[in-house]
Amino acid sequence: MNTDKSNENRKLAGENPQLKKAAFIDRDGTLIEEVNFLARVEDLRLFPFTIEAVELLKKNDFLIVVITNQSGVRRGIFSENDMRAIHDEIQAQLNGQIDAFYFCPHLPDENCACRKPKTQMIERACADFAIGLENSWMIGDKKLDIETGFNAKTKTALVLTGYGMKEKEKLNEKPDLIAENLLEAAKVICFRRN
């Protein structure tokens, strides 16, 4: 039998050159400032570095996929429409550079399949956009984000904005990267040498 060795090795490593890479980015405390149960567009604040960070990742061929737990929906603190209005405004402020938002509306005790650190939101994005995980990153300010990355087998980056400083102490296992904020993480991710 004729086998293309390099192709075979790639398959063994779980790589597929057709697949895209993604930056899976947590929303609150990572992409935008942490506000307890952000309900109103007026209270939305991007970090001063958010636009540059997203642009840098896009320029380096990362899809930008927001992966966010929004239990405020099920808690009745805000409606799904309120949340969508916030996502529309984030998208507008970022000049349409976000490829997709995935959210989990459920309560922690509902034991749904989507709430981080479970991986269903990432799996959906992979199916929707033909994303390969080995060159993709999960970036967030919480232990739960890092665990999501471990569970999905992405690379992982903890940012020290939002709850990052406190959450850093809770980590059982080190992420691939700990960075001051999303822009510093993006720089390391895009410019590091393999």
Ligand SMILES: [Zn+2]
């Ligand atoms: Zn859910």
